[in-house]
Amino acid sequence: MNQKTTLVLLALAVITIFALVCVLLAGRGGDGGEPGQAPHCPSVSPSAQPWTHPGQSQLFADLSREELTAVTSFLTQQLGPGLVDAAQARPSDNCIFSVELHLPPKAAALAHLDRGSPPPAREALAIIFFGGQPQPNVSELVVGPLPRPSYLRDVTVERYGGPLPYHRRPVLLREYLDIDRLIFDRELPQAAGLLHHCCFYQRQGQNLVTMTTAPRGLQSGDRATWFGLYYNISGAGFFLHPVGLELLVDHKALDPARWTIQKVFFQGRYYESLAQLEDQFEAGLVNVVLVPDNGTGGSWSLKPQGPPGPLPPLQFYPQGPRFGVQGSRVTSSLWTFSFGLGAFSGPRIFDIRFQGERLAYEISLQEALAVYGGNSPSALRSRYTDGGFGLGHFSSTLTRGVDCPYGATYVDWHLLLESHTPKTIHDAICIFEQNQGLPLRRHHSNFYSHYFGGLAETVLVVRSVSTMLNYDYVWDMVFHPNGAIEVQLHATGYISSAFLFGAARRYGNRVGEHTLGTVHTHSAHFKVDLDVGGLENWVWAEDMTYAPMAVPWSPEHQVQRLQVTRKLLETEEQASFPLGGTRPRYVYLASNHSNKWGHPRGYGVQVLSFAGEPLPQNSSLERAFSWGRTWWPG
Ligand SMILES: *[C@@H]1O[C@H](CO)[C@@H](O)[C@H](O)[C@H]1NC(C)=O
Ligand SMILES: *[C@@H]1O[C@H](CO)[C@@H](O)[C@H](O)[C@H]1NC(C)=O
Ligand SMILES: *[C@@H]1O[C@H](CO)[C@@H](O)[C@H](O)[C@H]1NC(C)=O
Ligand SMILES: *[C@@H]1O[C@H](CO)[C@@H](O)[C@H](O)[C@H]1NC(C)=O
Ligand SMILES: *[C@@H]1O[C@H](CO)[C@@H](O)[C@H](O)[C@H]1NC(C)=O
Ligand SMILES: [Cu+2]
Numbered sequence: 001m002n003q004k005t006t007l008v009l010l011a012l013a014v015i016t017i018f019a020l021v022c023v024l025l026a027g028r029g030g031d032g033g034e035p036g037q038a039p040h041c042p043s044v045s046p047s048a049q050p051w052t053h054p055g056q057s058q059l060f061a062d063l064s065r066e067e068l069t070a071v072t073s074f075l076t077q078q079l080g081p082g083l084v085d086a087a088q089a090r091p092s093d094n095c096i097f098s099v100e101l102h103l104p105p106k107a108a109a110l111a112h113l114d115r116g117s118p119p120p121a122r123e124a125l126a127i128i129f130f131g132g133q134p135q136p137n138v139s140e141l142v143v144g145p146l147p148r149p150s151y152l153r154d155v156t157v158e159r160y161g162g163p164l165p166y167h168r169r170p171v172l173l174r175e176y177l178d179i180d181r182l183i184f185d186r187e188l189p190q191a192a193g194l195l196h197h198c199c200f201y202q203r204q205g206q207n208l209v210t211m212t213t214a215p216r217g218l219q220s221g222d223r224a225t226w227f228g229l230y231y232n233i234s235g236a237g238f239f240l241h242p243v244g245l246e247l248l249v250d251h252k253a254l255d256p257a258r259w260t261i262q263k264v265f266f267q268g269r270y271y272e273s274l275a276q277l278e279d280q281f282e283a284g285l286v287n288v289v290l291v292p293d294n295g296t297g298g299s300w301s302l303k304p305q306g307p308p309g310p311l312p313p314l315q316f317y318p319q320g321p322r323f324g325v326q327g328s329r330v331t332s333s334l335w336t337f338s339f340g341l342g343a344f345s346g347p348r349i350f351d352i353r354f355q356g357e358r359l360a361y362e363i364s365l366q367e368a369l370a371v372y373g374g375n376s377p378s379a380l381r382s383r384y385t386d387g388g389f390g391l392g393h394f395s396s397t398l399t400r401g402v403d404c405p406y407g408a409t410y411v412d413w414h415l416l417l418e419s420h421t422p423k424t425i426h427d428a429i430c431i432f433e434q435n436q437g438l439p440l441r442r443h444h445s446n447f448y449s450h451y452f453g454g455l456a457e458t459v460l461v462v463r464s465v466s467t468m469l470n471y472d473y474v475w476d477m478v479f480h481p482n483g484a485i486e487v488q489l490h491a492t493g494y495i496s497s498a499f500l501f502g503a504a505r506r507y508g509n510r511v512g513e514h515t516l517g518t519v520h521t522h523s524a525h526f527k528v529d530l531d532v533g534g535l536e537n538w539v540w541a542e543d544m545t546y547a548p549m550a551v552p553w554s555p556e557h558q559v560q561r562l563q564v565t566r567k568l569l570e571t572e573e574q575a576s577f578p579l580g581g582t583r584p585r586y587v588y589l590a591s592n593h594s595n596k597w598g599h600p601r602g603y604g605v606q607v608l609s610f611a612g613e614p615l616p617q618n619s620s621l622e623r624a625f626s627w628g629r630t631w632w633p634g
Contacts, residue, residue: 059109060338060350061328062101063124065414067146068422071099071124074149075141076420082132086172086418089129092136092254097127097170098393099416100343102142106361110535113351121145126152129169131254136166167223167252170388171212172418178256179249180210183227187247187261191274194266194281198288199231199243207232207293208243211469213378214388215621223252224262226378228498231293236301237494239470240515243291244268244499246378265377268501289501291514300494315405315434323460325409325431332433332460335479339429339462341413346391347429347464347475354483359603360530363485365391367525368466368473369614369625372496374507374518379498382520383621384468391466391473393417395428403474404463408432413464429464440481457481470494473524489524496520523614525627532603533591539575540602541567541584576630579613 063071075096076083082094089095101124108120123144130137142153156164188195188208195201201208210227217224226248231241244267251259264271267289271277280286299305323332328339337352348364368391372382386394393415398404413428435458442454460479465472472493478486498504500516511517530537546560567584569575577583590602614628615621 058327059104059112059119060340062340062413063099063146065422065424067124068099068414068416070147070149071126071143072096072416072420074143075126075128075152078152079128085420087174089131089172089174090256091175092131094128094130094132096420097129097172097418098343099124099126101125101340102144110361124149129166131166136254138164138166138169165221167221175251176212179227179251179259182249182256182259183210183247187274191278191281194278194286194288195245197281198290200293209238211239213382214384215381224248224250226381228378233295237470239494240300240497240512241293242497242499242515244289244501244514246376248377263377267499289514316407317433321407321409322433323431325411330431330460330462334481335460339477341392341395341429341464343392343415343417344387344390346387346466347462347477349462349477352485358531359483360485360528362527362529363477363487364527365475365524366527367625367627369523369525369628370520371614372518372520374498374516375502375504376498379496379507379518382496383615385624386466386468389468390417394466394468395425395464396467396472397425398427398430398463398465403465404430405432405434429462431460431462433458433460467493470496487526491522521612521614523625523628525625528605530589530603532589533593533601537589537591538600539569540588540590540600541569542586542588543584578630579610579628
């Protein structure tokens with residue numbers, strides 16, 4: 001790469017990715033060293049401070065325990081005596097499924113934040129299952145104003161264009177328990193001989209557990225779930241120990257007594273019922289694989305496999321943390337923003353400002369999708385849209401020194417799910433600053449003159465972890481000192497697995513004697529509402545192209561000259577790029593304000609990794625995650 005190319009690349013990078021930053025830094029009179037080391041940086045203790053003066057930044061704060069309680073009391077009063085606690089509710093009951101913050105409308109929030117209008121009413125969104133009526137439905141009710149609610153508004157039709165059919169409701173824990181009762185008390189005893197032979201089964205024994213899958217059926221209106229059976233390995237992931245039995249349970253009926261097993265799968269073959277499977281076993285027609293139960297002591301255990309050894313490196317704040325957390329608002333010398341957890345949609349941040357200027361109104365996770373393949377029924381059909389289970393609801397407590405640095409600030413999160421009483425996930429969110437161990441920039445010169453200049457890269461991170469059954473998603477929102485914001489997903493936990501038989505290797509890798517680690521993809525969908533230099537933003541595409549020219553000083557020679565192309569993308573259609581298609585190298589969202597050199601102030605958008613097309617477009621499920629087709633604007 002010659003020097004000219006390097007310069008143009010550098011210039012492009014600066015223009016497209018950090019144009020805004022350049023303008024801001026120029027305003028500060030050049031890059032004057034590490035801004036966080038400024039002496040005015042307050043030294044605060046690492047614990048989060050409660051919100052003391054109600055004001056602007058409470059707009060996005062998730063509901064407190066008191067607020068959740070106030071909403072359930074109000075709903076209990078309003079919805080009458082038929083309301084049953086969801087922990088006990090049967091499908092034919094009315095119950096409160098969940099309550100969370102109802103986000104304020106953007107226009108009203110901005111009117112308050114930017115123009116001093118009174119804050120919009122603080123409201124909650126409650127999801128109610130109305131099972132106890134001739135036409136059961138699911139309703140979404142907005143309840144306000146908090147903390148003392150006096151009204152409720154049914155927003156179901158306005159949001160979904162009609163009633164929400166009852167069969168679409170998420171499965172309550174109570175429903176899973178009732179399905180387990182059906183499986184363990186009524187069904188498995190019918191195949192006791194076979195199960196004893198293959199899988200150490202004993203009536204009233206507790207050596208098997210069920211695992212749910214989704215979606216629950218093949219067409220709209222279905223509510224039938226394949227449940228896989230696994231050895232009940234306590235204290236270590238049972239997910240790697242399928243015994244090869246899977247049951248299709250139809251649980252659509254409102255009366256659990258009318259639920260049925262529609263199909264049985266055992267070690268590669270399908271049966272009409274467990275009774276039929278047992279008959280064929282007794283007749284010697286079933287080729288049974290004996291699956292050893294290896295307990296907790298194997299490689300699947302989370303216990304250390306060897307002595308711990310010397311302690312790993314740690315990070316610490318030599319002069320105390322350089323950021324503060326008050327309620328849901330984080331303030332550092334460069335950044336301010338509010339954070340929260342959508343009960344279903346997961347981590348989100350609002351009103352994100354860099355050096356006092358808003359860059360984005362909202363950056364939020366919306367959905368996480370995992371699509372599987374396999375040769376057993378639950379693996380081959382599994383498509384999990386985890387937003388339906390609740391990426392916030394299934395957040396887990398963060399362990400100091402493992403999930404986040406020891407010195408991080410930890411914040412609790414309150415939820416109301418399938419209960420009349422709020423729950424608290426302690427230390428559900430952590431905020432910390434971290435040295436990346438890399439220079440943000442550096443130069444060492446030994447050409448003409450000798451000098452060195454460099455700046456350590458430190459980032460501010462907000463993290464939470466969603467544990468969706470077997471896997472754990474670590475969600476990071478990362479704030480860089482150059483004005484860049486990054487969202488990251490790290491996937492960990494246990495893999496999903498299936499009983500290994502037949503052409504299993506076509507659908508994954510063998511990970512155990514009888515276990516197939518099943519092929520799958522993970523995709524996450526983020527909403528990014530950038531407001532660079534105001535609400536009006538334009539999308540610019542920049543790229544490079546070669547154009548032939550005669551060499552000016554020697555016209556008989558030709559040169560391929562590299563040049564910049566700039567294009568304003570005028571419609572959303574133009575600005576959305578199908579996966580797999582070509583797209584410009586640089587895409588950025590710009591205001592119509594220019595920096596002092598006349599370049600529009602903007603913010604580059606980079607997507608660093610793709611899981612690929614989630615599903616072929618002619619799949620009947622594809623429309624449920626059409627966000628996977630394009631990467632911008634979605
Ligand atoms: C759903 O049921 C509730 C409670 O009976 C009722 O108020 C509401 O109108 C129903 N929704 C629709 C869209 O029919
Ligand atoms: C699994 O085993 C644990 C004890 O090891 C027991 O408490 C639990 O009830 C068992 N689960 C089932 C579904 O049998
Ligand atoms: C599991 O148990 C079986 C039978 O006891 C044994 O042969 C096998 O080696 C064990 N496997 C592992 C991975 O421990
Ligand atoms: C930017 O666009 C807005 C809305 O189209 C317009 O009102 C404003 O005058 C423009 N500003 C500049 C600097 O061109
Ligand atoms: C979906 O498209 C693929 C190729 O793109 C084709 O092979 C398949 O038959 C189509 N399936 C349906 C249900 O249309
Ligand atoms: Cu995975």
